[in-house]
Amino acid sequence: MSPDLVVERPEGLYCPPGDFYIDPWRPVDRAVITHAHADHARTGHGHYLAAAVGAGVLRARLGAIDLQTLDYGEAIVHHGVRLSLHPAGHVLGSAQVRLEHEGRVWVVSGDYFVSGVGDGNSTCAPFEPVRCHCFVTESTFGLPIYRWRPQREVFADIDAWWRANAAAGRPSLLMGYSFGKAQRILAGVDASIGPIVVHGAVEPLNRAYREAGVALPPTRLVSEVNDKADFRTALVVAPPSVAGSVWSRRFADASDAFASGWMQLRGARRRRGVDRGFVLSDHADWPGLMQAIAATGCERVVVTHGYEAVLVRWLQQQGLQASSFKTEYGDDALDAAVEDSERGTS
Numbered sequence: 218m219s220p221d222l223v224v225e226r227p228e229g230l231y232c233p234p235g236d237f238y239i240d241p242w243r244p245v246d247r248a249v250i251t252h253a254h255a256d257h258a259r260t261g262h263g264h265y266l267a268a269a270v271g272a273g274v275l276r277a278r279l280g281a282i283d284l285q286t287l288d289y290g291e292a293i294v295h296h297g298v299r300l301s302l303h304p305a306g307h308v309l310g311s312a313q314v315r316l317e318h319e320g321r322v323w324v325v326s327g328d329y330f331v332s333g334v335g336d337g338n339s340t341c342a343p344f345e346p347v348r349c350h351c352f353v354t355e356s357t358f359g360l361p362i363y364r365w366r367p368q369r370e371v372f373a374d375i376d377a378w379w380r381a382n383a384a385a386g387r388p389s390l391l392m393g394y395s396f397g398k399a400q401r402i403l404a405g406v407d408a409s410i411g412p413i414v415v416h417g418a419v420e421p422l423n424r425a426y427r428e429a430g431v432a433l434p435p436t437r438l439v440s441e442v443n444d445k446a447d448f449r450t451a452l453v454v455a456p457p458s459v460a461g462s463v464w465s466r467r468f469a470d471a472s473d474a475f476a477s478g479w480m481q482l483r484g485a486r487r488r489r490g491v492d493r494g495f496v497l498s499d500h501a502d503w504p505g506l507m508q509a510i511a512a513t514g515c516e517r518v519v520v521t522h523g524y525e526a527v528l529v530r531w532l533q534q535q536g537l538q539a540s541s542f543k544t545e546y547g548d549d550a551l552d553a554a555v556e557d558s559e560r561g562t563s
Contacts, residue, residue, distance in 0.1 A: 221351075234298050235300065239314055244259075244261035249300070250267040251326075253274045253278050254328070257328070258275060271310010271311070289302055297319075300314065303324075306331065306337070306338060309400070310429075314326075324347045324351070326354050326509070330498070330505070336367045339401075339431075340397075349513050350517060354518060355523055356506065356527070359525070363503050365478070372407075375391070375474075383411045386449040390453045391473075391495075392455055393454070393475070399454050400431065403434055404434075413434055418458075448467075475495070477496075478496060478497070478500060517539070521542050
């Protein structure tokens with residue numbers, strides 16, 4: 218049996234023939250980054266390789282780094298390993314890493330989102346299935362209960378909530394992660410309902426998205442709102458870290474909501490203590506995971522963060538070789554910490 222193209226090491230997922238890591242969680246010399254969320258993209262590596270379209274976001278989050286970029290589908294050969302990046306549909310710049318060596322092909326998908334027909338995420342390139350022998354997949358929502366409603370229906374609900382609040386003269390505070398979720402919200406809502414105000418951690422990412430050619434509606438920081446009456450009809454987009462903060466108290470009479478795939482869980486909205494929960498995820502649901510795995514034509518699957526044991530058992534029952542990697546991905550606290558560090562008073 219040929220050696221695996223990706224193995225576990227204390228530093229992260231390692232490609233032995235290529236002598237590089239994919240989304241390592243300890244400092245290494247050469248790191249291939251699937252996307253800029255904090256559990257996948259960390260400081261301290263000597264050299265970074267990532268998708269070109271996500272360079273602005275990556276630099277906005279990591280600062281000055283030695284970064285090499287590839288266009289989607291562009292390939293390089295490193296120590297005999299042919300490496301290319303392919304759209305993952307998760308956030309701006311998210312990529313699957315295709316590795317080819319001595320006739321074997323592995324794909325490390327990072328985090329990914331599989332959209333329905335006509336219902337994609339307009340803020341990034343859609344997921345692109347890549348044929349391979351072994352597919353390394355996340356399992357963030359790897360349970361059959363996770364089945365997303367069409368995105369257009371979720372945004373219709375968000376618009377209706379915002380519109381009703383605006384008619385009542387109440388601000389609408391919608392919380393979602395500052396990178397990815399916030400921009401997806403902005404691109405999906407009906408901006409004609411009222412002004413859109415964003416938290417200081419959100420706006421730098423908005424700029425990176427706009428510079429990459431993603432269309433977002435006009436947004437203002439709180440400090441840029443001269444007439445406080447504007448807040449009464451505004452949609453305020455902010456990271457979850459603002460809940461109960463001094464920053465959020467200026468919207469004391471606001472209706473608040475949280476946008477996340479976790480809102481599908483019974484009791485999640487109650488635990489968050491918000492008025493509304495909108496089920497909006499940037500990860501594949503159960504049908505999406507099944508669709509993505511089948512589309513690769515793979516004979517082997519390695520499952521990472523999420524419901525690994527459930528997905529591995531299911532895949533084995535379907536006749537696939539399946540196992541799991543123990544990783545440090547899926548830690549929302551890391552992105553919350555980044556958002557706190559990015560946090561402004563605006």
